[in-house]
Amino acid sequence: MRFRALALDYDGTIAQHGELHHDVRSAIEEARGQGIAVILVTGRILKDLRRVAGDLDFLDAVVAENGAVLAFPEKVRTMILTHPPSPVLIEELRRRDIHAVAGECIIEADASHAQRILEVIRELELPLVIAFNRSRLMILPHSVSKATGLQKALSFFRLSPHNTIAIGDAENDHAMLDLCEIGLAVQWGSPALKAVADEVLEGPDPGAIAAYIRKISAEPTLPKVHRRRKLLLGSAEDGKPLYLEVGGRNILIAGGSASGKSWLAGLLCEQLILQEYSVCVIDPEGDYSLLEALPGVVVFTEECEPHFGNLERIFRYPGSSVVVDLSKMSPVKRLDYVPTLLKMLGALRRQTGCPHRIFVDEAHYFLYGPGDHQVLDLDMASYTLVSFQVSRLDPSVVHASEAIIITRENDPAEVSHLHSLLGGQGSDMEWQAFLGTLASNEAALLQCTDESKCSLRSFRIASRLTSHIRHRHKYLDTPVSPKKAFVFTSQGRRAGRCANSLAEFITLVSACSSEVLKNHMRRHDFSRWIRDVFQDIPLASQVHEIEMRHHLMHDSEIKVSLKKLIWDRYMPTTPSVLTTN
Numbered sequence: 001m002r003f004r005a006l007a008l009d010y011d012g013t014i015a016q017h018g019e020l021h022h023d024v025r026s027a028i029e030e031a032r033g034q035g036i037a038v039i040l041v042t043g044r045i046l047k048d049l050r051r052v053a054g055d056l057d058f059l060d061a062v063v064a065e066n067g068a069v070l071a072f073p074e075k076v077r078t079m080i081l082t083h084p085p086s087p088v089l090i091e092e093l094r095r096r097d098i099h100a101v102a103g104e105c106i107i108e109a110d111a112s113h114a115q116r117i118l119e120v121i122r123e124l125e126l127p128l129v130i131a132f133n134r135s136r137l138m139i140l141p142h143s144v145s146k147a148t149g150l151q152k153a154l155s156f157f158r159l160s161p162h163n164t165i166a167i168g169d170a171e172n173d174h175a176m177l178d179l180c181e182i183g184l185a186v187q188w189g190s191p192a193l194k195a196v197a198d199e200v201l202e203g204p205d206p207g208a209i210a211a212y213i214r215k216i217s218a219e220p221t222l223p224k225v226h227r228r229r230k231l232l233l234g235s236a237e238d239g240k241p242l243y244l245e246v247g248g249r250n251i252l253i254a255g256g257s258a259s260g261k262s263w264l265a266g267l268l269c270e271q272l273i274l275q276e277y278s279v280c281v282i283d284p285e286g287d288y289s290l291l292e293a294l295p296g297v298v299v300f301t302e303e304c305e306p307h308f309g310n311l312e313r314i315f316r317y318p319g320s321s322v323v324v325d326l327s328k329m330s331p332v333k334r335l336d337y338v339p340t341l342l343k344m345l346g347a348l349r350r351q352t353g354c355p356h357r358i359f360v361d362e363a364h365y366f367l368y369g370p371g372d373h374q375v376l377d378l379d380m381a382s383y384t385l386v387s388f389q390v391s392r393l394d395p396s397v398v399h400a401s402e403a404i405i406i407t408r409e410n411d412p413a414e415v416s417h418l419h420s421l422l423g424g425q426g427s428d429m430e431w432q433a434f435l436g437t438l439a440s441n442e443a444a445l446l447q448c449t450d451e452s453k454c455s456l457r458s459f460r461i462a463s464r465l466t467s468h469i470r471h472r473h474k475y476l477d478t479p480v481s482p483k484k485a486f487v488f489t490s491q492g493r494r495a496g497r498c499a500n501s502l503a504e505f506i507t508l509v510s511a512c513s514s515e516v517l518k519n520h521m522r523r524h525d526f527s528r529w530i531r532d533v534f535q536d537i538p539l540a541s542q543v544h545e546i547e548m549r550h551h552l553m554h555d556s557e558i559k560v561s562l563k564k565l566i567w568d569r570y571m572p573t574t575p576s577v578l579t580t581n
Helices: 022-032 047-051 087-095 109-122 146-157 170-181 191-196 207-217 260-274 290-292 306-312 331-351 394-398 414-424 428-436 501-511 513-524 524-532 538-550 555-570
Strands: 003-010 036-039 061-064 067-071 077-079 100-102 105-112 127-131 136-141 164-168 184-186 199-201 228-237 241-245 252-254 279-285 297-301 321-325 357-358 383-387 401-406 442-447 457-463 486-492 493-499
Touching: 003 022, 003 207, 022 036, 022 207, 036 146, 047 061, 047 199, 061 146, 067 146, 077 164, 087 100, 087 105, 087 109, 105 109, 109 127, 109 136, 127 170, 136 442, 146 164, 146 170, 164 170, 164 207, 170 184, 184 191, 199 207, 228 260, 252 260, 260 279, 260 290, 260 321, 260 357, 260 383, 260 457, 279 331, 290 297, 297 306, 306 321, 306 331, 331 357, 394 401, 394 414, 401 414, 414 428, 428 442, 428 457, 486 501, 486 513, 486 524, 493 501, 501 555, 513 524, 513 538, 513 555, 524 538, 538 555
Parallel strands: 003 036, 003 164, 036 061, 164 184, 184 199, 252 383, 252 401, 279 321, 279 357, 297 321, 357 383
Antiparallel strands: 061 067, 067 077, 100 105, 105 136, 127 136, 228 241, 228 457, 401 442, 442 457, 486 493
16 A cells, blocks of 8 residues: 555654654655655644754644644644643642643643542543553543544545554554554564554664655555454354455455355455445446445446546545446446556555555456556555456466455366466365365465465355345346256156246246145255355245245245345345345
8 A cells, every 4th residue: 555644753752852863854854755744643742842842844743742732833723632621630630739731631740640640530520531651641531542633634634544654652652553554663662562563663763763764755655564454254164263464465356157256355345444444346247336335435337438537536535435336337338448447546546545455346357468467556566356267367467466365166277277377286176176165155265475385275254244236137147057957847747947047937936836836845946956056045045934834825925925035135126234144
């Protein structure tokens, strides 16, 4: 992801004994020259900070009083983000001879008075907390922290915490580091902070921070470190959760047609959205529109000419996500539209940092030619590509994927292509047997390391919050092979036509005789066919429930119920709904 903002603690991080390190100041000015917003986040009272640091115009913003005050030095503007200190508390501290200094919002005192101050707060029943910072403490409202103040500052600049690096040293920096995509603790800082930071910045003094700022400002993306933020894929064979790190990698989701690739991609989408990442989904078949039920998601339905201006305006707000639904656009127009859209999104992301991740479903339609990979800015490492024909993708696109997830795949040619391209462990036949037997709720994570060949690791896919659209033209009308068609029988003999698709099944069930209907219901043939052929376990379970009580129902009621179940499953009429199914 693009590096756009830097959040720095003051005392103990870039300043020693209250004095700002001169080389850090120079490095900050150089970083701002590269387009990086630099925000100072400190527990100090603003007037005290100006006294020790002098002119603050070398910063884009200052978050003072541990998140309670926001100042913009160049605009000579200060914002108070919470209410002023309690006069009753100040008076009581004075009465008890506890020396304290009041700022615009906080009250500051020596940490040795913590127990006595806590007793006063409890006696007065005030909604306040004590935050420690080395030998000092601050009294402030429950809802105020360095993270809340920094979030306000980033929002003013329309920047995301996911494009931000934070550096701190002490107890009151935990929330700030937790907010930002990468949180660093200095080597000379608090052991507790170093234990939870994404990385510890090596060095003896703030001069090391100056060198680090210069290094990261020269790179377009955030540095690769092991980050706290992860996406839940599901549960491994041992029952333990299986996670994938959010940033710093391209992802490829492969597998056979109707094997659950879009479901899995949607699972990743909704987790990113709920963590307030900005996501853009290029959706050729309209599979992702129900993501609009999640906060900050807008669905654009493109039919004719592209309207890139609307997308650019949406992504100016870093918490926003967009699903570009192309299901109403002709396939020919999509071939021109999608590459142009990808180029626009790549340029926008380099400029603004958003969208953080771009999903391309049916990627083989748009990225199959030798030069088509050039529409992707692969160096930014933030693409998720979905395809049932990996063999059609440009090999450079596959090789740029650091994580490959495969749902059920029964095509030997596709399995062989993946195996030969990636040099995986085991033979073609072993891979075909492994991937061909994955259930509808399973997938395999292909893990590759420098030390060994790629190995497959199966997992059970996690449940989703949003429903998944199963489109009629993709599922209801898709014919199965003759061997998998449903054969209607009467007294052991074939009775009429076979159902080669779910649409034909609905039609033939409606026309079949009572004897044929009841015999198939009694043997649970319908639910077994849906489970074994379409791998749709939820629908098969619902049909099985009808089969269990068919003797209590009239023929017409059975037929209507079956038709409604299938139709509602694959042609939902409502665009919302969160479901636990």
